[in-house]
Every structure is written in C-alpha cells, then in structure tokens.
Amino acid sequence: MKTxxxxxxxxxxxxxxxxxxxxxxxxxWAALADELGGAEVSSYSATTALQDPHYIQARPSLIAKVxxxxxxxxxxxxLEMGWLPSLLxxxxxxxxxxxxxxxxxxxxxxxxxxxTPNIDRAQGDIHPQGNPHVQTNPHNILAVAAELNxxxxxxxxxxxxxxxxxxxxxxxxxxxxxxxWEAKARPLRGRRIVTHHKSxxxxxxxxxxxxxxxxxxxxxxxxxxxxxxxxxxxxxxxxADVIIRSPYQDxxxxxxxxxxxxxxxxxxPLTVGGTEDAKxxxxxxxxxIDILLGATT
Amino acid sequence: MRIxxxxxxxxxLLIVLPDTVLAEPSEMELLRNAISxxxxxxxxxxxxxxxxxxxxxxxxxxxxxxxxxxxxxxxGNSAANPAIGVIFSGSAWNYASSPxxxxxxxxxxxxxxxxxxxGLALGETELIMNANVDDKFSAWLTVALALEDGEAVAEVExxxxxxxxxxxxFSARLGRFFSGIGYLxxxxxxxxxxxxxxxPYQAFLGGQLIDDGVQIRWLAPTDTYLELGGEAMRxxxxxxxxxxxxxxxxxxxxxxxxxxxxxxxxxxxxxxxxDATAIERPxxxxxxxxxxxxxxxxxMAQFVWKWSPNGNWKQRNLILQGEYLKKSEDGxxxxxxxxxxxxxxxxxxxxxxxxxxxxPRWRFGGRIDALSGDNPGxxxxxxxxxxxxxxxxxxxxxxxxxxxxxxxxxxxxxxxxAGPQNENQWGLQYIxxxxxxxxxxx
Numbered sequence: 001m002k003t004x005x006x007x008x009x010x011x012x013x014x015x016x017x018x019x020x021x022x023x024x025x026x027x028x029w030a031a032l033a034d035e036l037g038g039a040e041v042s043s044y045s046a047t048t049a050l051q052d053p054h055y056i057q058a059r060p061s062l063i064a065k066v067x068x069x070x071x072x073x074x075x076x077x078x079l080e081m082g083w084l085p086s087l088l089x090x091x092x093x094x095x096x097x098x099x100x101x102x103x104x105x106x107x108x109x110x111x112x113x114x115x116t117p118n119i120d121r122a123q124g125d126i127h128p129q130g131n132p133h134v135q136t137n138p139h140n141i142l143a144v145a146a147e148l149n150x151x152x153x154x155x156x157x158x159x160x161x162x163x164x165x166x167x168x169x170x171x172x173x174x175x176x177x178x179x180x181w182e183a184k185a186r187p188l189r190g191r192r193i194v195t196h197h198k199s200x201x202x203x204x205x206x207x208x209x210x211x212x213x214x215x216x217x218x219x220x221x222x223x224x225x226x227x228x229x230x231x232x233x234x235x236x237x238x239x240a241d242v243i244i245r246s247p248y249q250d251x252x253x254x255x256x257x258x259x260x261x262x263x264x265x266x267x268x269p270l271t272v273g274g275t276e277d278a279k280x281x282x283x284x285x286x287x288x289i290d291i292l293l294g295a296t297t
Numbered sequence: 298m299r300i301x302x303x304x305x306x307x308x309x310l311l312i313v314l315p316d317t318v319l320a321e322p323s324e325m326e327l328l329r330n331a332i333s334x335x336x337x338x339x340x341x342x343x344x345x346x347x348x349x350x351x352x353x354x355x356x357x358x359x360x361x362x363x364x365x366x367x368x369x370x371x372x373g374n375s376a377a378n379p380a381i382g383v384i385f386s387g388s389a390w391n392y393a394s395s396p397x398x399x400x401x402x403x404x405x406x407x408x409x410x411x412x413x414x415x416g417l418a419l420g421e422t423e424l425i426m427n428a429n430v431d432d433k434f435s436a437w438l439t440v441a442l443a444l445e446d447g448e449a450v451a452e453v454e455x456x457x458x459x460x461x462x463x464x465x466x467f468s469a470r471l472g473r474f475f476s477g478i479g480y481l482x483x484x485x486x487x488x489x490x491x492x493x494x495x496x497p498y499q500a501f502l503g504g505q506l507i508d509d510g511v512q513i514r515w516l517a518p519t520d521t522y523l524e525l526g527g528e529a530m531r532x533x534x535x536x537x538x539x540x541x542x543x544x545x546x547x548x549x550x551x552x553x554x555x556x557x558x559x560x561x562x563x564x565x566x567x568x569x570x571x572d573a574t575a576i577e578r579p580x581x582x583x584x585x586x587x588x589x590x591x592x593x594x595x596x597m598a599q600f601v602w603k604w605s606p607n608g609n610w611k612q613r614n615l616i617l618q619g620e621y622l623k624k625s626e627d628g629x630x631x632x633x634x635x636x637x638x639x640x641x642x643x644x645x646x647x648x649x650x651x652x653x654x655x656x657p658r659w660r661f662g663g664r665i666d667a668l669s670g671d672n673p674g675x676x677x678x679x680x681x682x683x684x685x686x687x688x689x690x691x692x693x694x695x696x697x698x699x700x701x702x703x704x705x706x707x708x709x710x711x712x713x714x715a716g717p718q719n720e721n722q723w724g725l726q727y728i729x730x731x732x733x734x735x736x737x738x739x
Contacts, residue, residue, distance in 0.1 A: 048560065048608065055611040057603060058739050059563045060522030060555025067466055067516045082702070086736035089435075090524075092516050094462040099432060121703060121731070182335055183328045221701060222657045248609045250657075 020156050023065050023096065025074035025084065026053055027272040028135040029106055029144075031281050033073065035170045036149055040159045044069075046087075049274035052248045053079055054125065054220065058086035066091035069102070071155055073148060076105025077112060079132035101154045107132050109147040110140040113201050125220025135271060136203035138178050138285055145170060177282055185289045191296050192238070194231070194263070196223070196245035196254060199270055203288065212240055215253045223253040235261045242295045246270040264295045379428030379436075380733030384487045386420035388413055390724035394717070401500065401715045403684035404644065404668055405581030408503015408535030412716075413493055413724060419444060420726070421486060423454070427735065433462040439485075454507065470512040475505060477514070477526050478549050478569035480599040480620055482506055488737055490616070490652045491695055492709050492726045495666035497622040497646025501595055503535030506571070508547060522555040522565075536571070536593045536624070538578030547573040555739070562604040565739055571595040581633060581681040589640070591628010597621070603739070611657060619649035633680050640682070644670035658700065664693040668715070689715030704729045 022043040024030035030045035037043070046062050047053050053075070056062075066072065066087045074080050088097060095102040112130030119126050134140045149167035153160045189208035193200070196215040204211050213234065217227035235257075243265040245254045251267070258265035269278040269287055278284040390396075396412040422442040429435045439455040457472030475483035481498060482505055494504050510530035517523035532546015533539070540546050551569035558564060573593045579586035598621045605614035623645040629637045646669070652662035667690035673682045691714060697707035707726040713719065 050607040051609045052611045056608075057563065057605075057610055058736060059557060059603075060553070060565050060739060061520075061557040061563060063516070063524075063739075064520055064522040064556075068518055068520075081736065083736050086738045089459075089736075090516070090738065092463065092466045092468040092514065094464065097432075097461050098429070121701070125701065179332060180328065183332060186335070248607075248611075250612060 020070045020152065020159075021068055023069035023072045025072075025080050026135070028141070028281065028284070029073040029075070029148075031272045031284075032141065032145055032148060033071075035281065036145060036163065036166050037152060038162070038166050040156065040162055041152070049269060049271045049278075050247050054082060056080070056083045058083045058090070062087050063090045066096060067093050069093060069096050071102045071104065071151060072096040073104045073106060075107050075132045075134065077107040077129040077132035077134075078127045079107075101151055104147065104151055106144045106147075107134045110134050110137075110143045113205065114198070124216075124218035131198060131201050133199045133270065134202055136200055136288070137206040138174065138181065139206065140202060141281060142171060142174055142178075145174070173282075177285070181285050181289055184293070187297060188289075188292055191242065191292070192240040194235070194240045194243045194257070196249045199246055200244060200268070207289075207292075212238065215243075215245070215257065222250070228253060228257060231257060232260045235263065239263065242266055242292065244268050247274045266291050266295045268292070379426045380735070382425045382730055382732035382734050384421075384423040384425065384485075385729045385731075386422070386487060386727060387418060388420055388492060388724055388726040389417050390415055390722065392722050393720035399716050400581065400681060401496070401668065401685070401689045402717075403670055403682060404496075404500040404689065405587055405681040406499055406503070407578060407580035410494070410499035410502075410504045410535075423485070423487070425733075425735065427733075429461065430458060433460060434458050435461050466516040466518060468514050470514075471510075473507060473509045474512060475507050476528055476530070476549055476571070477512060477551050478506065478528075478571055478595075479551075479597045479622070480565070480567065480601055480618065484738075487728045487730065490650065490660075490662055491664055491693055492707060492724060495620075495646075495648035495650075495664065496668050496689060496691060496715060497620070497648060497666065500646060500668055501536065501622050501624045501644070506534065506536075508532065508534050508537070510545075510547075520556075522553070524551075524553045526551045526553075532574055535578065535580070536595065537573035537575050538589075539576035541574035541576050546575075547571065560608050561606055562602065563739075564603075565599075565601045567597075567599050569597045571597075575628065577631070579632075585633050587630055587635070587681060588632040589626070589628055589630055591626060591640070593628075594625045596623045596625075601739070613656070614654045616652045617650075619647065621645070621647045630677075630680075630682070635677070635680060638676050640673055640677070642671040642673050644668065652695075658698055660697050660699075662695045664691075664695075666691050666693075685715075687714070691715055703731070703734060 019040055019042045020037060022033040022037065022041055024033060024043055024045045026047055027045045027049055030043040033041055033043040044065050047056055074084060097103055112134065115128065115130035116126055117128055119128050145167065149163055152163045185207050190210060192210045192212050194213045195211060198214060198219055203209065213231050215223040215228065217224050240263050243254045243258055243263055245251065245267055247267055247269060254265040268291055269275045269284055272278055272280060272284050275287055278287045390413045392415055396415050399412045424440040424442065427435065427437040436458045437455060441452045441454040443450050443452065453473060455474055457470050457474045459470040460468050463469065477483055481494065482502065498504060508530035510528055512526060512528045514524060514526040528549040529545055530547040531540050531544050537547045549569060549571045551567060553565060553567035555565035556563065571594065575593055576590050577588040579588060581587045601618040603614065603616050606612065623643060625643045627641045630640050631637055646667060648664060648666035650662060650664035652660055654660040667688060669688045670684060672684055677683050692712040693709060695707055695709040697705050699705045705728045709726065710723040713722055
C-alpha cells in the first residue's frame with residue numbers, strides 16, 4: 001500500500017503530462033502534428049530546416065526524446081537511415097518501434113517518385129525506395145495528414161473527436177490553400193530549374209517545373225568543379241530560369257554558377273523554418289511560390 | 298461532449314474559412330478562370346498519368362514473372378532481410394624499428410592489444426548481419442575474418458539478441474557483445490577516428506572488452522538523456538580470464554548522461570566500473586607470458602563534445618573527446634621469472650583527442666594518450682611490470698578523406714614515447730563498406 005503511494009508520487013510528474021508526445025524527424029511533420037493535434041499534442045522536431053536530414057548525429061538528447069514519445073513520424077524511404085535506427089535501438093521505447101501504430105513513415109503514404117530498385121552505390125546516395133523529400137507537394141501533405149489523423153485517433157482514442165474536428169478543419173483549409181497556390185503558381189509551369197540536390201522533384205511535379213540539372217554530379221556528394229564547369233557550358237546552350245538550393249546547402253556552388261551564367265540563384269525553404277517567414281506549413285508554401293515567382297518574372 | 302466538439306469545430310471552420318478564401322472580387326474571378334483552365338489541364342495530365350500507370354503495372358507484372366524481386370517494403374529495414382554489410386580495411390604501416398618486440402614496459406598487453414602490422418597488411422574484414430527477429434527481439438552478428446599466422450580465421454566477434462518491447466525504458470541484451478563501459482569500447486573499429494586504440498584501452502582492456510553475458514540498460518523518462526546499465530559476463534577475456542566464479546567472472550556498471558548545450562553543440566559524459574576476476578591471465582610476451590590471478594577493477598570516466606554550425610553536420614564539425622581509466626589489481630603474478638609473487642597496485646591512463654572537419658569529406662585530428670602507474674616493488678625489477686623510466690605517452694596526428702560515407706582513406710603519424718625506444722611511426726589506412734551499413738551511435 002505504502003509502496004504504491006510512494007510510486008504514484010514518484011511518477012506523478014510524468015503522468016501529469018497528459019498530452020500526446022510526437023517525435024518528428026523533420027520540421028514539416030512536427031508542424032503537421034501541431035495542426036492535427038493542437039493542444040492535445042506536444043511535438044518535437046529532431047532536425048531544423050538548417051540541417052541536412054541525411055546527416056544527423058544520433059545525439060543523446062534525441063534518444064531521450066524518442067524514449068518519451070508516443071508517436072514518431074519521419075519522412076522514411078531511408079532518409080534517416082544514418083541515425084534513426086540508432087535512436088530507436090537506444091531509446092527502449094516499444095511504442096514507436098517499426099510495425100507499431102506509433103511508428104509512421106510519411107513517404108509510405110504518398111506516391112513516391114524516383115524509385116530505383118536496382119541501384120548501384122556508384123550512382124551516389126540514391127534511395128531505392130524513392131525520393132524521400134515528399135513534403136514539397138502539398139497534395140502529399142494532405143495524404144500524410146489523413147494517415148496521421150488515423151494514428152492519433154488509434155493512439156489516443158479519448159481525444160478522437162477533437163482530432164477528427166481538427167483534421168476536418170485542416171484539410172478544408174489546406175485544400176482551399178492548394179487552389180490558391182496552384183492559381184498563383186500558374187506562370188511557373190514549364191520553367192526550367194537547376195537544383196543543388198534532388199530535393200525538389202515533388203514540387204517540380206506539382207508545379208510543372210522542368211529540372212534540367214543538379215549541382216551535385218553524384219547525389220549526396222558535394223558539387224565538383226569539373227561538373228560545375230560542364231553545367232555552365234550546358235546552360236549556355238539551354239538556359240535555365242532559376243538555380244535552387246536548400247537552406248542547409250552550401251551557397252557557394254549555386255552563387256558561382258549564377259555569377260557565370262546570369263541565372264538567378266535562390267534559397268528555397270525545404271521545410272518549415274527554412275526562411276524566417278516560413279513559420280508553418282501554410283506560410284512555407286506561400287514563401288516557396290513567392291520566391292519562385294519573384295525570381296522568374 | 299462529442300456534439301459540443303463537432304459544433305465548435307464547425308464554428309471554427311466558419312471563423313477560419315472566410316479569412317483564407319476571401320479575396321478581392323477581381324482576384325476571385327481571376328482565380329476562378331485559372332482554376333477552370335487548370336481543371337482542363339489536369340484532366341489531360343491525369344489521363345496521361347493513368348496511361349503511364351497502366352504501362353507501369355504491366356511492366357511490374359512482367360518483372361515479377363521473370364524473377365521474384367522482393368520490393369524493399371519493410372519500413373526502417375534495409376533492402377535485404379537480414380541486412381548484410383561487409384567492412385573492408387587494410388593498412389601500410391611504417392616503424393623505425395620492428396614492432397615484433399613492441400611492448401610498453403610496466404604495462405604488459407593482453408587480449409588483442411598491440412601495434413598495427415608492419416608493412417602492407419589486410420586488416421580485419423567484418424561481415425555484419427542484423428535484423429528484427431520478431432516483434433519483441435532483434436539480433437546482430439559480426440564475424441571478423443582475419444589472417445593469423447597465414448591462416449584465415451573466422452571469429453564470432455559479436456552475436457547477440459536484444460529485446461525491443463520491454464516496458465518502462467528497459468532493454469536486455471544476451472550473447473556476445475562489446476561491453477557498454479567507457480565511450481570507445483563499444484565502437485566498431487571502422488568507426489574509430491584513429492587507426493589504433495589509445496594506450497589505456499590497449500593496456501587495460503586488451504584493445505576492447507568483448508565478452509559473453511547479459512546486459513541490462515534502463516533509460517530514464519527525462520528530457521536529459523540518462524542511461525544506467527549493468528552487465529554480468531563470463532569473464533573469459535582480458536582483463537578477466539578463465540571464466541572464474543563458475544563462469545560469471547565479471548560485472549560492470551555504467552551511467553551515461555548527455556544533452557544539447559545549443560543548436561550547434563551536444564555532449565555526453567559517463568562513468569563506468571568493471572570488476573573482473575582473473576585466473577592465470579596471460580599478458581606480455583606470448584612465448585613466456587606473465588600469468589595473473591586475482592581481482593582486477595577498472596574505473597572509467599569519459600566526456601565527449603560535438604559541434605557543428607546549426608547542427609548541420611555534413612558541412613563542418615568538431616569532436617572533442619577524452620577518457621580517463623584507472624585499474625586496480627590485487628593478486629599473484631607467475632611466469633616470466635615470477636612464481637606467485639603478490640602484486641597490489643594502481644595504474645591509470647588517459648587520452649584526449651580532437652577531430653575537425655573544415656569542409657565536406659576532409660577531417661584532421663590530433664590525439665595524446667598516456668599511461669602512469671605505481672611502482673610494483675623490487676620483486677618485479679627485471680620483469681615486464683617494472684615501470685619505464687618515463688611515463689609512456691604518444692602524440693598522433695591524422696588526416697582522412699571520405700569520398701562518401703562508405704569509403705575512407707586515412708594517413709596517420711605517431712610520435713611513440715611508450716615502446717622500447719622513442720620513435721616516429723606513420724601509416725596509411727583504408728576503411729570501406731558495402732551492403733547495409735548500420736547507423737552510427739553518437
């Protein structure tokens with residue numbers, strides 16, 4: 001009897017936190033969890049928009065966060081394979097192990113592009129399951145939101161009604177926003193772009209952009225001088241409208257190419273927090289489209 | 298309650314909606330036109346996509362009939378089940394005098410400790426397999442393939458199963474594993490920042506402590522990382538020997554704490570304790586070894602600090618790390634001219650190192666490692682346990698280049714003031730991997 005009281009007192013501080021803890025590997029999924037969970041959820045993003053999510057240290061702080069999470073949501077498709085397995089192995093949290101409702105790979109719920117089942121590592125850092133940067137098409141966000149809502153309801157049925165309401169609200173607002181973005185971005189159709197890394201193929205598919213080159217000669221490896229010179233020559237023949245890089249990528253290669261070719265180079269936020277005004281998922285896409293429109297017109 | 302929520306949701310919708318869709322009337326019209334235009338456009342594109350999908354499906358069916366290619370569907374798992382990887386390593390090392398008779402006077406090496414092979418040499422080739430066994434267990438196997446005296450030897454370096462579903466932050470590991478003590482001890486050789494282990498690991502742990510047994514870990518439910526662990530081990534390997542206490546010869550306890558000090562930097566600190574029993578434990582000269590029987594205790598403390606601008610590791614990063622080890626032994630020494638001579642003494646060692654990556658691919662590092670110990674007494678005067686005239690120490694510099702995360706080439710220079718004579722050593726090393734490559738721990 002006494003022991004149980006002592007135990008209850010001991011664990012009271014942990015029980016008092018009733019809200020569902022969501023561990024997101026990337027900021028876009030933390031932002032989505034906030035949209036769909038509201039006050040019922042407290043979200044944490046393992047990475048920021050200024051970090052390359054391929055290369056993250058399996059830090060002690062992240063292990064502690066996974067230990068206490070009720071739900072884990074990551075892009076998947078091997079994007080986090082250099083660090084997430086180590087976190088899961090050390091965190092001793094069965095709730096978020098693969099196969100459980102608390103483990104969710106966002107990219108598994110969208111149509112992944114660029115899947116190459118028979119790859120050779122000589123081709124570089126290619127993900128055989130497809131390109132994992134699925135968040136740059138808002139239709140994908142909607143598909144992931146539907147699944148995330150289902151998971152929240154399964155894991156925390158007491159708040160099911162609240163989750164359903166928030167999901168209904170979000171998906172309505174999101175569909176409306178997509179309509180506006182698509183209308184606004186119409187002039188971008190057919191624009192030719194050069195990207196640092198293959199991070200934008202879902203955006204290209206959505207807006208009808210045409211990717212005519214990458215700064216990286218081999219995906220995942222830093223751009224080489226030889227490849228950049230070759231790219232300069234190529235761009236002399238067939239000009240591009242804009243050169244795109246993500247906030248965590250070195251600015252030098254794209255600026256160098258921009259100076260040589262006169263093609264504007266821009267930094268596009270790849271996720272929430274990538275620019276100061278990309279504060280949530282809505283403003284993220286506002287910014288992406290504004291920057292592209294600004295650079296190409 | 299439910300109705301309330303639905304009502305409030307509808308209310309919320311009504312409040313929120315006008316904000317997002319209300320726009321200037323002229324803009325409204327513009328948008329409407331654009332939408333209908335897009336709709337037509339999309340219909341065409343969808344039809345095109347449907348055609349491509351049908352074609353793709355046909356292709357997929359054909360592919361399946363040609364060979365049963367399993368799609369890598371299991372989330373979080375690599376292409377094959379089990380995930381299989383192979384690590385290749387090799388070196389070319391230069392010594393001023395032959396390393397055959399290399400010894401650190403006062404600190405006879407045991408276990409796998411010792412200098413890197415002179416000249417061109419294949420290092421350890423590791424075959425790694427791991428996978429989840431089912432929903433409650435995972436398993437890991439490392440087979441080390443090596444040449445010993447011209448013969449190929451396959452050794453089970455690690456073979457363990459681990460729980461994945463214990464509640465309350467617990468996990469248990471069974472089998473043969475790298476002990477969780479210290480920082481470097483459970484790091485695979487391919488993850489080391491220098492080609493060799495620092496002196497205290499060589500002198501006190503025989504390179505690295507691997508043993509058979511049980512490991513229990515518990516992770517505190519706090520925002521600060523706090524891990525407590527303990528191990529019961531067979532005690533068949535240095536610094537234990539002969540599996541004393543009916544095959545439960547060693548125990549260890551360890552505690553690690555860590556966190557982020559900013560968006561750019563994070564740290565890990567820990568202490569650990571190992572209590573081992575040795576029965577006729579060999580060390581020193583292989584042909585005429587010292588044999589120790591008694592109690593061996595090891596205390597370890599470590600600190601690691603990692604930094605990268607905004608936590609963006611790929612571009613630039615810095616690792617500072619250091620460990621302190623103190624060994625206390627009480628027992629009897631035989632062999633090498635001794636017969637049951639009582640020994641009771643403390644020895645300690647430390648290393649400190651820094652590795653900096655200024656640009657992607659290139660890293661540069663420096664390391665100091667040193668040992669010191671009690672004078673064991675006149676009885677040990679002309680034995681390998683008699684202390685060196687000055688405390689053993691080394692200074693190392695290294696540079697490495699990684700074309701990708703799967704290949705690394707390294708050059709290392711060492712000023713050795715620990716061996717029979719002070720000398721300069723240097724060498725080249727490669728570490729490559731193919732297949733599935735497990736995530737690296739912090």
